Amino acid sequence: xxxxxxxxxxxxxxxxxxxxxxxxxxxxxxxxxxxxxxxxxxxxxxxxxxxxxxxxxxxxxxxxxxxxxxxxxxxxxxxxxxxxxxxxxxxxxxxxxxxxxxxxxxxxxxxxxxxxxxxxxxxxxxxxxxxxxxxxxxxxxxxxxxxxxxxxxxxxxxxxxxxxxxxxxxxxxxxxxxxxxxxxxxxxxxxxxxxxxxxxxxxxxxxxxxxxxxxxxxxxxxxxxxxxxxxxxxxxxxxxxxxxxxxxxxxxxxxxxxxxxxxxxxxxxxxxxxxxxxxxxxxxxxxxxxxxxxxxxxxxxxxxxxxxxxxxxxxxxxxxxxxxxxxxxxxxxxxxxxxxxxxxxxxxxxxxxxxxxxxxxxxxxxxxxxxxxxxxxxxxxxxxxxxxxxxxxxxxxxxxxxxxxxxxxxxxxxxxxxxxxxxxxxxxxxxx
Amino acid sequence: xxxxxxxxxxxxxxxxxxxxxxxxxxxxxxxxxxxxxxxxxxxxxxxxxxxxxxxxxxxxxxxxxxxxxxxxxxxxxxxxxxxxxxxxxxxxxxxxxxxxxxxxxxxxxxxxxxxxxxxxxxxxxxxxxxxxxxxxxxxxxxxxxxxxxxxxxxxxxxxxxxxxxxxxxxxxxxxxxxxxxxxxxxxxxxxxxxxxxxxxxxxxxxxxxxxxxxxxxxxxxxxxxxxxxxxxxxxxxxxxxxxxxxxx
Amino acid sequence: xxxxxxxxxxxxxxxxxxxxxxxxxxxxxxxxxxxxxxxxxxxxxxxxxxxxxxxxxxxxxxxxxxxxxxxxxxxxxxxxxxxxxxxxxxxxxxxxxxxxxxx
Numbered sequence: 210x211x212x213x214x215x216x217x218x219x220x221x222x223x224x225x226x227x228x229x230x231x232x233x234x235x236x237x238x239x240x241x242x243x244x245x246x247x248x249x250x251x252x253x254x255x256x257x258x259x260x261x262x263x264x265x266x267x268x269x270x271x272x273x274x275x276x277x278x279x280x281x282x283x284x285x286x287x288x289x290x291x292x293x294x295x296x297x298x299x300x301x302x303x304x305x306x307x308x309x310x311x312x313x314x315x316x317x318x319x320x321x322x323x324x325x326x327x328x329x330x331x332x333x334x335x336x337x338x339x340x341x342x343x344x345x346x347x348x349x350x351x352x353x354x355x356x357x358x359x360x361x362x363x364x365x366x367x368x369x370x371x372x373x374x375x376x377x378x379x380x381x382x383x384x385x386x387x388x389x390x391x392x393x394x395x396x397x398x399x400x401x402x403x404x405x406x407x408x409x410x411x412x413x414x415x416x417x418x419x420x421x422x423x424x425x426x427x428x429x430x431x432x433x434x435x436x437x438x439x440x441x442x443x444x445x446x447x448x449x450x451x452x453x454x455x456x457x458x459x460x461x462x463x464x465x466x467x468x469x470x471x472x473x474x475x476x477x478x479x480x481x482x483x484x485x486x487x488x489x490x491x492x493x494x495x496x497x498x499x500x501x502x503x504x505x506x507x508x509x510x511x512x513x514x515x516x517x518x519x520x521x522x523x524x525x526x527x528x529x530x531x532x533x534x535x536x537x538x539x540x541x542x543x544x545x546x547x548x549x550x551x552x553x554x555x556x557x558x559x560x561x562x563x564x565x566x567x568x569x570x571x572x573x574x575x576x577x578x579x580x581x582x583x584x585x586x587x588x589x590x591x592x593x594x595x596x597x598x599x600x601x602x603x604x605x606x607x608x609x610x611x612x613x614x615x616x617x618x619x620x621x622x623x624x625x626x627x628x629x630x631x632x633x634x635x636x637x638x639x640x641x
Numbered sequence: 642x643x644x645x646x647x648x649x650x651x652x653x654x655x656x657x658x659x660x661x662x663x664x665x666x667x668x669x670x671x672x673x674x675x676x677x678x679x680x681x682x683x684x685x686x687x688x689x690x691x692x693x694x695x696x697x698x699x700x701x702x703x704x705x706x707x708x709x710x711x712x713x714x715x716x717x718x719x720x721x722x723x724x725x726x727x728x729x730x731x732x733x734x735x736x737x738x739x740x741x742x743x744x745x746x747x748x749x750x751x752x753x754x755x756x757x758x759x760x761x762x763x764x765x766x767x768x769x770x771x772x773x774x775x776x777x778x779x780x781x782x783x784x785x786x787x788x789x790x791x792x793x794x795x796x797x798x799x800x801x802x803x804x805x806x807x808x809x810x811x812x813x814x815x816x817x818x819x820x821x822x823x824x825x826x827x828x829x830x831x832x833x834x835x836x837x838x839x840x841x842x843x844x845x846x847x848x849x850x851x852x853x854x855x856x857x858x859x860x861x862x863x864x865x866x867x868x869x870x871x872x873x874x875x876x877x878x879x880x881x882x883x884x885x886x887x888x889x
Numbered sequence: 890x891x892x893x894x895x896x897x898x899x900x901x902x903x904x905x906x907x908x909x910x911x912x913x914x915x916x917x918x919x920x921x922x923x924x925x926x927x928x929x930x931x932x933x934x935x936x937x938x939x940x941x942x943x944x945x946x947x948x949x950x951x952x953x954x955x956x957x958x959x960x961x962x963x964x965x966x967x968x969x970x971x972x973x974x975x976x977x978x979x980x981x982x983x984x985x986x987x988x989x990x991x992x
Contacts, residue, residue, distance in 0.1 A: 672904060681920060714959065714961075715958060715962070718962055719965045730920065759906070760903060768943075829951060832952055874974055
């Protein structure tokens with residue numbers, strides 16, 4: 210389960226590298242800190258780089274939908290560097306704090322939102338084994354971390370000392386607290402199929418053809434995807450659910466009083482969250498980092514066994530074939546998630562904004578009952594099928610050992626599979 | 642230089658120790674700041690800092706499900722609810738409801754005394770002895786860890802050939818990875834069904850080990866009651882006109 | 890110092906508990922009192938989890954802590970509804986003014 214990019218593996222590698230040079234307590238600390246820093250930097254580049262691209266994409270798509278050209282000047286024909294230019298302009302701006310604002314909370318709130326949004330990336334696997342923190346309850350944890358962003362936004366709106374910001378914050382609070390419920394219930398449906406909260410395991414179980422993706426597992430999962438995507442759009446406050454910043458009513462909503470760098474952190478967090486919720490959708494329903502094509506053994510086999518020796522360490526081998534497969538998988542994952550983000554952008558510039566009461570009605574009267582119904586349906590589906598195949602065993606007995614090992618990606622080599630079955634067993638294996 | 646680093650690393654207890662001290666200090670500072678500030682919005686902010694650090698402490702104690710639940714329910718739910726309440730009730734004059742200095746001093750003094758009593762109590766008890774006297778209820782994470790450590794150390798020590806040593810080291814790495822991944826979810830989930838997998842192979846009380854099926858059901862009914870009750874209490878009502886009830 | 894053990898976690902729990910108690914006792918803002926309650930419950934939760942981690946008591950501590958978290962959320966919802974009602978009736982959130990039921 211530990212690909213070359215997992216913190217644990219890098220930490221162990223560094224420990225092996227340094228073994229001759231230092232004593233063990235120092236060593237562990239240095240290795241851990243270095244590994245953590247490297248991974249934080251990798252994730253930070255994803256966290257910072259993707260929004261830059263999405264903001265450009267949003268302006269371009271919006272322009273095309275409104276029969277304009279969008280940015281065309283900065284950085285060549287398509288305005289590639291527009292976002293960078295905007296970012297440089299924003300950083301130069303004066304950092305204003307209104308007289309009526311609570312300055313401590315006003316200054317800290319953007320960072321709270323940014324940290325929460327960034328922390329969600331920590332448990333988001335990009336490819337098989339490429340994950341910051343291998344958590345047994347990864348899916349639960351990522352939903353929890355995503356829900357923290359709202360707190361930064363509420364505090365920002367409330368501490369601004371402006372009524373527009375206050376209204377935005379109150380709407381945001383009401384909207385988030387209600388939309389978290391259908392989001393969690395919809396996310397439960399594929400997790401129920403997988404029988405695990407570990408996003409790595411969930412991703413691995415969808416290996417193979419497109420028909421193995423959880424969206425095509427049963428009709429309820431199919432509907433749950435659309436329900437989840439609607440709720441996820443609302444939970445990252447995108448139009449038509451962007452009541453917190455409704456610019457036609459509230460000037461700019463919760464970030465009315467913000468400027469410069471702090472304002473751009475809100476923007477960064479919003480676009481990063483769009484990627485995160487889309488990434489969760491891809492992992493839970495759309496096959497994660499899998500291409501959906503069955504790769505013939507002749508091609509997959511040729512990637513195996515490209516092992517090279519790692520520098521500075523004897524005895525540890527680096528599997529180049531698995532690394533290449535993971536690299537492809539990571540790109541597939543980011544592209545799939547980016548397509549969903551594009552869909553969110555498209556929806557934003559197509560549909561008009563709802564009223565706040567319509568937003569609450571949509572959630573409480575429609576989405577919550579629908580998601581509950583879908584969840585019940587997904588629970589009863591295996592019983593309706595009354596199938597005795599292993600794939601439909603009740604989840605309480607744990608995933609059958611074979612179902613995980615038998616669907617290992619042909620790309621990722623044998624060692625990954627054997628380890629993954631031990632994760633899937635998790636607790637029970639320990640107590641025997 | 643190396644010596645100093647070594648001393649520092651040993652002093653704070655390695656990686657876990659470093660993280661523990663960071664989050665312990667953050668949570669304590671947050672808690673003290675909640676008490677110290679008079680501004681209700683800042684109290685909410687410091688409460689977030691404190692509760693978030695407590696969640697991190699849960700992760701450090703290998704209670705990953707509980708840590709995530711703390712983040713989702715406490716920080717993402719309860720505190721949002723509290724801030725929502727603050728927004729609905731704090732209008733200008735109620736943002737700062739001052740406590741008189743005498744009361745603050747008295748409260749602080751009594752609090753300090755209470756803290757001294759608690760710290761005295763904690764530090765006088767020899768917890769290692771006491772936990773040895775406890776009849777092992779079952780396979781707690783600590784026991785499983787100790788048993789695994791013992792067996793791994795044994796297999797490492799008897800291994801003479803390089804191959805055997807490599808196998809033992811691989812087993813060690815696998816155990817470490819599994820520990821990092823956490824292993825409480827399934828056990829907690831089964832205990833809410835009334836089964837106790839962590840008690841299964843302790844001979845003493847395998848059958849009588851209590852599950853949590855009944856408390857779990859009671860809590861679910863309780864939540865339903867709370868849902869209805871809170872909706873009933875908070876429903877829109879006639880607002881008292883200013884000046885009729887109070888002098889504010 | 891050295892290895893972080895049970896005592897260290899108990900100390901953190903004690904600090905949170907005391908802060909919560911002082912907060913409940915000295916704050917006059919009703920919602921501030923609620924925040925004190927949350928701190929007390931968290932201090933207790935740290936102790937529960939620490940005992941479950943460092944002693945052979947099994948997972949009971951974690952299960953109890955989960956119940957505490959859920960009940961705290963329920964308690965906050967009801968208390969908040971009461972606080973809103975109180976505010977509607979008194980136009981203040983100062984708990985010292987809720988003395989009308991004194992004999």
